[in-house]
Amino acid sequence: MKAMICRAFGPPESLVLEDLPSPPLRPGQVRIEVHASGVNFPDLLVLQGKYQFKPDFPFAPGGEVAGVVVEVGPGVSGTAVGDRVRCSVGNGGFADEVVVPAVRLVPLPPAIDFTTGAVIGSAYGTSLHALADRARLVPGESVLVLGATGGVGMAAVQLAKLLGARVLAAGGSDAKLAKVAAAGADAVVNYSTGNLREAIAAFTDGKGVDVVYDTVGGAMSEPALRSTAWRGRFLVVGFTAGEIPRLPANLLLLKGCDAIGVFYGDYMRREPERGHAEFRRLLSWFETGKLKAPIDRIYPLADAAAALRSLANREVVGKIVIAPR
The missing domain is CATH 3.40.50.720 (NAD(P)-binding Rossmann-like Domain)
Known part of the structure; x- marks a missing residue:
């Protein structure tokens, strides 16, 4: 797998594109082939060590992704290979694949493309x-x-x-x-x-x-x-x-x-039933065209540092997305 890796807190330019072994699946997990990863201000703070949560090194920034399930681990039900999904991942989204607990997945309706799916959360x-x-x-x-x-x-x-x-x-x-x-x-x-x-x-x-x-x-x-x-x-x-x-x-x-x-983030963890009901309401508005995400720019995975720099420099109107594929 390819991922933009942070090995020490610093500016966006400290990220390095690396080839890494694909992580194994544990019970209850799935592997997602990432088609789009949302870029958010907390990603910039995490990279600089300024966020309230500090991940262990090395890590890839990127908190939300959309893509296709390509492998299902033991004990997973209700999710199958080929499903289109979106997911909040915490970190790790600036990569061409992620491994996440299946309970975090949200099915992505056919009317919602991966780019939109990656920025909804x-x-x-x-x-x-x-x-x-x-x-x-x-x-x-x-x-x-x-x-x-x-x-x-x-x-x-x-x-x-x-x-x-x-x-x-x-x-x-x-x-x-x-x-x-x-x-x-x-x-x-x-x-x-x-x-x-x-x-x-x-x-x-x-x-x-x-x-x-x-x-x-x-x-x-x-x-x-x-x-x-x-x-x-x-x-x-x-x-x-x-x-x-x-x-x-x-x-x-x-x-x-x-x-x-x-x-x-903590609301979704503490009150998941209410949070998921809200999210289904949100998805319905995107499905029916009542909402449309304003995508300002789409960057390839290798240019993730440039994506974060554009965010830091206040150059963006709306959302930007990393497209690993």
Whole structure:
């Protein structure tokens, strides 16, 4: 098998394409021939040793894949060779094959291609869990998406619209925000050149926004919290700015609002039945064409370092994918 291997924490350029022995199957496991691997911001953090979980060396980054089952281990039922599947793998996805527990597999409907299948989990799973389950978003409410031009942010914009909300998309590039507007955002604000709080006030007629979806952290979080409505919900999704904000607790008191953590990976581990029901809902929207993943770029496996570098340099609008085949 071929994989992009990390042997010491460092920049994307430290990855090396290596030929490795295929790992043996243990009971309950399957082997997947990887056709597409999603590229996500946590992959970059894991590679640099900045994520909350640090894998043992050597490892391949890449947390979600889509492909075909090519071998089934002892004790596996309900899965057969030839099945099209997607899977969250933690690490190891930047490779042409992976071995995973069969219980993690999600069948991929014929209408969903491998490229789309590889990006549904992290971006769209996180966003649906955040908006529908954690924020309990209802039609007619307003949503501010911070970091709307990234993969998770773009998914949040699409899903918030599908759930009946009005969406203000915030980002740092006019050109990128134009693409987010084309994807359905009702209004956009460039927080590098404009005033975020003034934009929120104009968008909500001074009432404040009902839900803040924050993938950025850093200096953007407090102004957004100050502009939430009474009984608003502030979703803590990630910190792509690199700084974890210290939010004034008195704002929660004065606004009667909630600060809500969103940890999709642990949610799926702790509440699998609810999580899988949500995911089936998500798949149905992709099957029927109500959702379409915006794929910005597709890279071959050997160029995985370039894919991660483009993510680090904020060059991407939507999602990028590694295609090992």
